[in-house]
Amino acid sequence: MLAVQVLDLRKRYVSFRRRGLFSREKVVVEALKGVTFDARKAEVLGILGPNGAGKSTLVKILATVLLPDSGTARILGHDIVEERREVRRLIGVMLSVERGFFLKLTGRENLKYFGMLYGLSGSALEKRVQEVLREVGLLKNADKPFEEYSLGMKARLGIARALLNDPEVLILDEPTLGLDPVSARRVRALIRSLAKEGGKTVLITTHNMFEAEIVCDRVAILSDGRIAAIDTVEDLKRKVADTVFLEVRVSCEHESSILQALRSVYSSVTCRREGPASRILIPVKVNEYEHTLSELLETLRRSKLKLRGIAVREPTLEDAFVKIVGER
């Protein structure tokens, strides 16, 4: 049985914009336009998408806190609308890193409160709270008020709450958003171990391509309310494998001259500043690579500007993402 099955899920938001004192205009935003995908057991499925693609709407619907307009979604065979209570016993949810707890209460007190709401009590509750605190590495800080927690600790407490009912499916909305690299790495390792050692299915939304590459078994790219692609990271990269990138590094002061010289030859040149240097990327078809490289070297030689380096870069998940999202 699949852990998550989503079929033609649709959701639109209707709001009204005031126009003058007595009239108002109906505004309809179609957040999901027929989303279909599935997730297997013990799999980490990443949901990637640009802002406004519908990621948060999708996870809120799967988390049973928002009703869809049409379509179906099943968690371990249970319909998220018709069997909402049963689904809630099977899922653990984290929809925000920063929010979702009482500020004055300690981490432990917060977890106990939610544990009680979810039906735990007595020694079973105490034991479970202790277990999840240990699992996320928060035992030492369990009795500090939530308002004194760092963002990384808040994220881990959010995951601890999601684990309270020992769920089979975890739904995490941008669990590393705003975290420093050390905290983010810790959260990623935790997610990975929950899936691989704990056998849990994890649905995770993220903007972070690096994170998706190292955490997710498969990635679904959501664009404009639809799944534009779903595959393993490697297979998604292969979709843009007909393209490699020639990367030219120059100091910032020479950036505009080199860009001008290159743009007169190549149509889609992009440039990104990184400290005192600039990275210029030129997408090249694999079969034109050798010819383009010698042409590029000649162009750069003629410009007589000082280079910091030149390299050939394989496509990344970000390239695949940009290509897939950009194509729609």
Next chain:
Amino acid sequence: MIAVVSRLALVKAGMHLWLSMYKHNKAALAAFLARPYLVLLFVSALGAGQNLVAWALLSILITSAVDSLWDIAGGAITQRLLGVLTYASLAPHRMAEILLLTYLPRYFIETLVKFAELAPLMVAGGATPAQLAAALALSLLGALPLASLGMLVASLTLLAREDAPWIDWTIPLLLVASGAIYPVAALPQLVKAVSAALPTTYLFSMAEALATNSSADWQLLLTAFLATASAWLTASLLASERIESSVFRRGGHL
């Protein structure tokens, strides 16, 4: 039976929440302890009630009435702003049930504390043990029906996705219409009609009669109180069930 036990778990969760909240929030605790005395000063300055017993009892009932409305409706808004409501709504209960049942322990604890604070004044004002017992019963149960109204306001507020709490102006109007500040007889005809539909009107009449030892048709007052309270509770539960479904469709609690 299982349903009762699982709802009892919500009451226990509420107890844990509010005791923890007071443990960590000393300023809120101090404000809560001072409030009945401040309301007593306000009530006596307004001339509502005729003696110390009436002032004390009115103070308890007014604060409890305000609290039961504000703590549920305002609590829903606060929990939404904190992002807590989303996770609370994942519990296997209706949101209105969660808000109401987790609030109950707070209502009882706070009413008992308020009563303990003002009971010495009632004794000093000449209250008999029987009057004190009746006053305690009124305090503990009297303002509770307003919780159902609070539930309804909470659901509507979430539906409208409004953070401006309507309760800010609902509560004073409700207190005036119930005769807590001025006698109902002195109110305009239209407001009198509203008064008749409010359980608090009969609650404050009973409090007044109890405090002043005046003659009152207790059976009528009690029947009217129970009838209006039941009507409000039933209407609120039915309405909030429908509203809640719209809230989940619009995501008003998120």
